[in-house]
Amino acid sequence: MKKYTYTEKQDTRSGFGDGMTELGRTNPKVVTLCADLVGSLKTATFIKENPERFFQTGIAEANMMGIAAGLTIGGYIPYPTTFANFGSGRVYDQIRQSIAYSNKNVKIAVSHAGLTLGEDGATHQILEDIAMMRSMPNMTVINPCDYNQTKAATIALADHVGPAYLRFGRPKVPIFTDPNQKFEIGKAWTVNEGKDVSIFATGHLVWEAIQAGEILAEKGIDAEIINIHTIKPLDTAAILKSVRKTKCVVTCEEHQANGGLGDAVAQTLAQNFLAPQEYVAVNDSFGESGTPEQLMAKYGLSAEAIVEKTLKVIARKS
Amino acid sequence: MKKYTYTEKQDTRSGFGDGMTELGRTNPKVVTLCADLVGSLKTATFIKENPERFFQTGIAEANMMGIAAGLTIGGYIPYPTTFANFGSGRVYDQIRQSIAYSNKNVKIAVSHAGLTLGEDGATHQILEDIAMMRSMPNMTVINPCDYNQTKAATIALADHVGPAYLRFGRPKVPIFTDPNQKFEIGKAWTVNEGKDVSIFATGHLVWEAIQAGEILAEKGIDAEIINIHTIKPLDTAAILKSVRKTKCVVTCEEHQANGGLGDAVAQTLAQNFLAPQEYVAVNDSFGESGTPEQLMAKYGLSAEAIVEKTLKVIARKS
């Protein structure tokens, strides 16, 4: 049962930018900050319409996170923005102490996550941020799959009280979720129901999983595809329900295998319901320069890779 | 078959300090750095004997990591030192780019990891560093279990070419490994052979696992206890061999459940051999002030907790 419709291509960061534009008009408490990457973060309209609610920090991400924490004290809802690498690993301790442990209502919003930022190469291609943010107590971690979902998540976060990490990307990718969706934090979205395998995917990998699902269907395999847009809190009920039915799992993420969605699912299964699992993820290596498509293919994050891992995991079912 | 002998109590950080003393005398390329915590890191003797091979950076951990990277270029083997929080989350991006991705021969050596630093409380009690360092490509991650093993690991790292993260702790804990051991990076150490359950433990939890093993023995349960001192590269061969025999697993670590040793084991099992697993780890919360013993008890990291999880996992064996 196909629950999605492909419309056009758009970058998820524009979903963030357009969500911010809407928040700028509807929620006077929303403010945003940026560390010299305004153009990349697509917040130009928000800033133009609400110049007093934007703070340029220059190339100083640690300070940006602290200032965001401080702004919450006066009742604001800050969205500090930068590239994913500089909004996670660069400032982990600042997020940890001033935001997560202090329980500040900060929405860290980061673009250019993963390999698909392309040509800039490995120094910018963070593939460990989900591991970091997932291991941090008190952090909500969201990695939406397309423009519409990113926009909806951006808007939903303003009404959610507590620290959050919203991760999105650079390239234009298919839009296939509902433009009028209400984003439910922590509630997985079943893209396709199926009975032979559970494919759990997050971010840009959801579309690849859908493509894989079509290839698999031709092979007579009925895949259940579930979009895990919220990595934390993880929708373990949805995961277990699906795996109890299909008895095997493929997890798909634009991230290291170590510490990411795959490990979160493995943890859930190991403690609750055993099933073979295969990982579609980066295998403990740094990325490199190239086009997004080239990189996704080279590092095994394509629909083809998902098909391959699916066939493998189905063969492992006892 | 008991392979350990309890001798006395000593802190693992003194194992590091004494390892450094020895390296100072035997390896002229070894240098060390510290960010205003010399007393805590126990490097006073090294510094006294080799003042020109010590660099005080002041309270500036990011710079310390960069300088360490630079020192390798001239052929040195730097051990930058600080508390675990300030040597991981505070400087993740610096380690990532200047050390791991640049493949620099730096041995990051950090003390006061985990809850057992005690009274200083959560801001200092990093419980996410294994997740971070394990997800970072090209990083060797070591968390030894007692004074002797820490000393041996410190010395072994000087001969190992490549970036490493060596994590140890503050309190005095039992010494029970061989004083003359040769530390083999990436090779798990079987403390006790057994057939009913595999208990994989790292760091301070190894001694707790041993205690648990004795309680379990009284209950007629024959536990295999394996010390995973090297989290990465993980000794998957040893892990799988043990689990194929025992058919169930308890993982024990002074760290978050999310992203740590438990997840590394779950990943290995999910892909290779299914077995029920229980986690003895911090359950997604920050720590707090207290004595080490109080904290280990309150956060479920004691021998009793291991016994409880073992009984649970054995009951789950099908």
Next chain:
Amino acid sequence: MAIFVPFTIKIDFLMQIKELEDIASQVRRDIVRMVHGCASGHPGGSLGCTDLLVGLYFQQMKISNRKGKGGFLSFRMDGVNEDLFFLSNGHISPVFYSVLARRGYFDVAELSTFRKIDSRLQGHPTTHEHLPGIRVASGSLGQGMSVAIGAALAKKLNGDDRMVYVLMGDGEQQEGQIWEAAQFAPHHKVDNLVAVIDLNGQQIDGSTDQVMNNRDLKAKYKAFGWRVMEIANGNDMEEVVKGLRKAKRISGKGQPIMILMNTEMGAGVDFMMGSHKWHGIAPNDEQLAAALAQLPETLGDY
């Protein structure tokens, strides 16, 4: 520099100084008793900054006196229309906790739980246990000024004309994040901010001169665009109070204010002064007695 002060106010002011000194003496007693009670913690910096925190909380800062449950001050996280204080060098939590308790935020009896399991008085200050008076966690150094700047910006957005104060250590100035914050505040004209550096010349591994020469912090902050002033003796209550008044007076003119406050680590307890030794260790029973003998009990021990 002569400051004109009307005669009656001057009398009043001098009386207040005596009162403040009495409070400070009690706070110092609390500090040494707290660290002794849990055999850990940081007396040195706490004692050195006692006069500042007493001056801030008992005279300089406007704080809502609304009372809540149990007659304690009712604490609002947002601090609207109140002056705010942030402690960036969180290790000197003993002085912060004592001053908050003595000011009426919570029962002084709770000071005895410092650094013990299940306490709201964590080793380093935190909001996590909901202790009234704390607005952000600190302990990992270098972060507090950024947070204070954010709070000051929020005040401006809210049209709230009260001030934001932040205290940092001098060793702490070695953290890069401090200089990110130092560059931001003048650029964005955060002139409702008064930052204070505890210039005690000491840090863990020795004197700041030896460990990592901070050199001329005045020249540095000036180069970064701050209005810099000094308190020549931060352990003289009158100077502290005057300094804080001056800082307030010169604020609001487009520049953040930096106070370089010279103190003595361990001030008030002779054997804790003169070195970095007492940065982070607790006195034993004998040392406690010797310390208390130098500190008159003015408000009653907890």
Next chain:
Amino acid sequence: MAIFVPFTIKIDFLMQIKELEDIASQVRRDIVRMVHGCASGHPGGSLGCTDLLVGLYFQQMKISNRKGKGGFLSFRMDGVNEDLFFLSNGHISPVFYSVLARRGYFDVAELSTFRKIDSRLQGHPTTHEHLPGIRVASGSLGQGMSVAIGAALAKKLNGDDRMVYVLMGDGEQQEGQIWEAAQFAPHHKVDNLVAVIDLNGQQIDGSTDQVMNNRDLKAKYKAFGWRVMEIANGNDMEEVVKGLRKAKRISGKGQPIMILMNTEMGAGVDFMMGSHKWHGIAPNDEQLAAALAQLPETLGDY
């Protein structure tokens, strides 16, 4: 300031300037062709720093001329008895790659692989693909000076009296880690270090004045304990070469040297100058032609 230079050397020097300018022209061609070839990358800062890198690699720096496979310079990571250069603002990799290739580290033909899959010429410089001439990865800003200091300390330990050079951006100065490094070098008397700031007054979101006022970097570095000098026009080869010589001359006296080098982003291509616009975008075909028309081909295009 008059510098005494013997007549014969002066002639020689002037000849070299012309030669260096020719090399710079070719490097600028390489830069615009490289970023055009992959439709991404950072021409602005690369063009602005061309004269510096040419001056360093073709005149100032002592580099081993030992040749290895294929007649290329054989690169030693440890750089013993060589001068070392670190690029902290890694986004200007095009100028670095072109200069390394033109200097003989690898085939200029390889420049065409810039930013393409499976290339050694990554978007930002890296050791990961073993490109000769690169000693550390950069791209995440603010880290290069720390690494350079480490390398300089290693030279001292090794009794190697050659110099270490590091280039940073002016926007990059906003990173806190820079100021940690800035405080370390004078404290430890790292006087075999020459740091250069590309003072082009631009960064991604606009001019540095607007985005985050760097104010007086001279005053800042002086306050941090550096010997600060200027190159008034970093796009005038003669000034660059003289500036580098002076830096070397005044080094070795207990202080690190900072060169504030005024440049124009996009220097050499008229329509790329005067704003931050060309920080990080590639020219289209037409723009490439217009750019190349302004840059004589002196050594043959790759």
